[in-house]
Amino acid sequence: MPPFTTRRTIRSPILARTDGFAVETRGVTKEFAGFRAVNGVDLRLEAGRVHALVGPNGAGKTSLFNLLTGFLKPTSGEVLIFGRDATHLRADEIANLGVARSFQITSLFEQLSALEHVLLALQSATDLGLRFWSSEGALRRFVPRGRELLGEVGLEGAADRLASDLPYGQKRALELAIALAREPRLLLLDEPTSGMGLEDVGRTIALIRQVAGGRTVLLVEHNMGVVAEVAQRVVVMQQGRVIADGPYEAVRHDPAVIAAYLGQVDA
Amino acid sequence: MSGRYPRIAMVVGSAVVALVLPRVIYSVLALDILLWALFAMSVDLLVGYVGLLSFGHAAFWGGAAYVAALLARDLRLAFPLAALAGVLAAMALAVPVGYLSIRRRGIYFAMVTLAFAQMLFYLVNELRGVTGGENGVQGVPRLLWGVSVTRPGDFYYAALPLVLLGYLAVYRVTRSPFGHVLAAIRDNEARAQALGYPTPRYKLVAFVLSAGIAGLAGSLYAIGHGFASLDLLHWTTSGTVVLMVVLGGTGTLWGSLVGAAIVLFLRDQLSSVTEASDAVTGAILIAIVLGFRRGLWRSLAALPARAVRRLART
Numbered sequence: 223m224p225p226f227t228t229r230r231t232i233r234s235p236i237l238a239r240t241d242g243f244a245v246e247t248r249g250v251t252k253e254f255a256g257f258r259a260v261n262g263v264d265l266r267l268e269a270g271r272v273h274a275l276v277g278p279n280g281a282g283k284t285s286l287f288n289l290l291t292g293f294l295k296p297t298s299g300e301v302l303i304f305g306r307d308a309t310h311l312r313a314d315e316i317a318n319l320g321v322a323r324s325f326q327i328t329s330l331f332e333q334l335s336a337l338e339h340v341l342l343a344l345q346s347a348t349d350l351g352l353r354f355w356s357s358e359g360a361l362r363r364f365v366p367r368g369r370e371l372l373g374e375v376g377l378e379g380a381a382d383r384l385a386s387d388l389p390y391g392q393k394r395a396l397e398l399a400i401a402l403a404r405e406p407r408l409l410l411l412d413e414p415t416s417g418m419g420l421e422d423v424g425r426t427i428a429l430i431r432q433v434a435g436g437r438t439v440l441l442v443e444h445n446m447g448v449v450a451e452v453a454q455r456v457v458v459m460q461q462g463r464v465i466a467d468g469p470y471e472a473v474r475h476d477p478a479v480i481a482a483y484l485g486q487v488d489a
Numbered sequence: 490m491s492g493r494y495p496r497i498a499m500v501v502g503s504a505v506v507a508l509v510l511p512r513v514i515y516s517v518l519a520l521d522i523l524l525w526a527l528f529a530m531s532v533d534l535l536v537g538y539v540g541l542l543s544f545g546h547a548a549f550w551g552g553a554a555y556v557a558a559l560l561a562r563d564l565r566l567a568f569p570l571a572a573l574a575g576v577l578a579a580m581a582l583a584v585p586v587g588y589l590s591i592r593r594r595g596i597y598f599a600m601v602t603l604a605f606a607q608m609l610f611y612l613v614n615e616l617r618g619v620t621g622g623e624n625g626v627q628g629v630p631r632l633l634w635g636v637s638v639t640r641p642g643d644f645y646y647a648a649l650p651l652v653l654l655g656y657l658a659v660y661r662v663t664r665s666p667f668g669h670v671l672a673a674i675r676d677n678e679a680r681a682q683a684l685g686y687p688t689p690r691y692k693l694v695a696f697v698l699s700a701g702i703a704g705l706a707g708s709l710y711a712i713g714h715g716f717a718s719l720d721l722l723h724w725t726t727s728g729t730v731v732l733m734v735v736l737g738g739t740g741t742l743w744g745s746l747v748g749a750a751i752v753l754f755l756r757d758q759l760s761s762v763t764e765a766s767d768a769v770t771g772a773i774l775i776a777i778v779l780g781f782r783r784g785l786w787r788s789l790a791a792l793p794a795r796a797v798r799r800l801a802r803t
Contacts (some may be wrong), residue, residue, distance in 0.1 A: 314686055
């Protein structure tokens, strides 16, 4: 046995099973000062399908999102992404496994234009980033693809506007363009249609369907119309636990789900 | 593209100013202004472009100054080589200091950098055998491969190309693909990470580059004055350079030049008039900071546009 064999090199071959799941969590738990925001969640996302994560406010959806993308570390449990143990990876390392996410609270780079946002995302797939000696003209090669992506989300006219000047719905659309620019295998969207007008919601639904081809998608969504339209599987969370998991029609009639939502109305 | 011609005009104009400056004010003050401006730009690279306020940059300015001064005096190195050694020393020092400090943000980052700078201050003071303790490194010659640059006026012109190279380096870094990532980290580090950028590595590279620029300025400062002293490593030096950046406006680079010129010019003029020059300087600086909240440079740069608008209205 060579002296430098580490725990990690022993563990990874054992865990390197995919079983057709893009994401698999095993008993993932996250505590904040004694409060269990996520409580023993076993989540499996099938590769190439669209999943919706729903549940009342405070159910732990966004915490779970952050656990999957490395922005939070679980108190216990494991996170596997494409069969790799991602429990202890940093956010940028998880991103580079082919994972892109949007953020619920739109937090863009205030002083960059819409196009610059997409260029930055396109640049991240190359080694240009650390070239402090290169001219920014090196970024010009990404402009055609950048404009194309903005066009796909209906932002062709807003390319040169500062992100901070965009109306809310367009910020959400820009979020989507940035995520798509990364050509992700796993796309995590946190409330992609919140704050959008009806027309934009329709466009976003079409876009999610279009980009879903071959990709695994998980979206947190409150709009049940959107969920019914795009999701092949629905995962319902309540108080940090998964209480139902299955096709939309089955989940909709699940007594536990009905109770959870009725309970929320009472509260 | 509308900004292109004014920018070229400004660069040419500045080059002309840099060339005639020693004819207007005495050349020691002129070089001081250019070097402190370069030092201030190195700090602005972190504050204005990465969002990291370093309060310990005296370590790199002063540390490089000692290395360059010792090599120029004891090995009789030509000043460009001594300055290069100073730059490399500052960058080498910045690797561990940066590695440990970029894990923190805001006031904590400032305090960690300050702590490291203070450690270096005491270390240099203790190593009297090498550094001369409180006397510093004196009698540093200005050497240039047989060309005489002993007179301050000559040294100004000999050092000018290196200073301009330093300005250009900072300018290029801020406008490179790397600079775009830095801006992203400044605005929203979590999102930059979600795009797959290992942000600590970017911050460390920026920190080391910034230290190298500060080291270039400090090396030339020590050689230009013929000595390196503990003043250069003192925490008030870190404070003064931050003041210059804030005064001129962060994230502008030109602001660093304006800030350095105002602080040094005020000190120089007032010290011959009054004993309490620091107090008067301080009062004037407070007035400027309160009057021009976005920094002098942005306010001044907006003046022509405002004048045009006013003319158009009448």
